[in-house]
Amino acid sequence: MPGRVTIGLFNSYDPVKFREAHRRVLARAGPLALAFDCNLATFGFPYDTELSTPVEIAKWVSTTTTIGESGGYLVELSEKGRFSCFDFPKKGFPPQMGEVIITTRKPQPANAVSTAQVRSMVASGKSALLVFGLGPHGLPKDVFNMARMHMDITGRGLSLETCTALGVVIGSLLGR
Secondary structure: OOOOEEEEEEEOOOOOOHHHHHHHHHHHHHHHHHHHHOOEEEEOOOOOOOOHHHHHHHHHHOOOOHHHHHHHHHHHHHHHEEEEEEEOOOOOHHHHEEEEEEEEOOOOOOEOOOOOHHHHHHHHHOEEEEEEOOOOOOOOOOHHHHOOEEOOOOOOOOOOHHHHHHHHHHHHHHHO
8 A cells, every 4th residue: 555645835935924825725735635646734834813723724724726626636635634734844844744755856865866766766655755945045944854765856957846846746646
């Protein structure tokens, strides 16, 4: 039985205000996670304090978008218990999510893994947390040190827009 893949969205935009970019990536990642049987987790998203659960967050996002059947896929994912929200990791990511793999165009050479290696790992039953940095600056340097594995999906050091990268990574690893 294959391992579980979690799409991890790390907030590199604004740590205080929930912005349009946060809402859009959630609306786009929800259907992707549902379609490929992944979990979805956010790290450091500044959700409104009135929204206390992932289901409440998903339902709020669904009122503000037409993406993913008007947010219905994100709601469905959250109602299945497959959408989680976490603060910024201080000492590491939640271990129950599996092996942390940073998605980046600049993997540290000692930590670089190929798509084939990650695909094989998941196929063998190991779970993986694929961490995507949001925003123009990607992930902070200290986050890179929280993962033993770094993956460049292009294999050429090319930068991809976040939602493009999400689709390519998940499709490459889990495509049928």
